[in-house]
Amino acid sequence: MLMRIDHIGIACHDLEEKIALFSGLFDLEVVTREVNEEQGVKEAMLRIAGDSYIQLLEPLSEDSPVGKFLAKRGEGVHHVAFGVPDVAEAMEEVAGRGARLLDEAPRHGSMGSSIAFLHPKDVGGMLTELVQAAKPR
Numbered sequence: 001m002l003m004r005i006d007h008i009g010i011a012c013h014d015l016e017e018k019i020a021l022f023s024g025l026f027d028l029e030v031v032t033r034e035v036n037e038e039q040g041v042k043e044a045m046l047r048i049a050g051d052s053y054i055q056l057l058e059p060l061s062e063d064s065p066v067g068k069f070l071a072k073r074g075e076g077v078h079h080v081a082f083g084v085p086d087v088a089e090a091m092e093e094v095a096g097r098g099a100r101l102l103d104e105a106p107r108h109g110s111m112g113s114s115i116a117f118l119h120p121k122d123v124g125g126m127l128t129e130l131v132q133a134a135k136p137r
């Protein structure tokens with residue numbers, strides 16, 4: 001079901017500051033910057049190699065998922081996202097195996113992807129995202 005690690009999502013207070021940090025430390029290229037109102041984030045994707053990325057996430061408000069995470073836990077790894085061939089199919093499969101879905105249907109993710117989240121408590125404490133890329137990556 002899982003094909004690859006698509007991205008590691010990192011919660012931060014200041015997107016521009018963390019873009020400078022990660023691109024400076026690791027020579028990473030910023031591929032896209034987007035605002036996702038539905039998810040309550042301003043984000044940037046930094047390509048590691050091929051089809052895997054570091055995703056930097058700044059909350060649009062304190063009561064968004066990333067805003068709450070920052071208040072509770074501070075900056076750091078927020079979620080891990082795995083590439084799947086078909087997100088709707090993957091959702092059905094994992095739900096059938098007992099994991100709670102945080103989305104009833106796929107939502108819009110970065111770079112035109114379709115995404116769905118699984119509850120961290122059902123994945124060993126790791127907020128997990130399933131990603132179907134817009135085009136096969």
Ligand code: MC0
Pocket residue numbers: 009036039041043055057065066068069077078079081102108109110113115117119120121125126127129
């Ligand atoms: C919360 N918990 C986490 C966690 N967030 N554990 C691991 N990683 C995280 N990121 C834990 C809490 O500590 C708590 O455990 C339990 O889960 C329930 O959390 P809560 O604080 O009671 O509940 P909320 O209201 O903060 O909700 C958490 C939840 C929510 C994961 C359900 O954030 C959510 O639905 N997230 C999915 C959407 C999302 O994160 N969007 C932003 C990225 P204890 O032990 O204290 O009970 S959008 C994105 O990334 C897009 C743009 C993309 O990739 O394309």
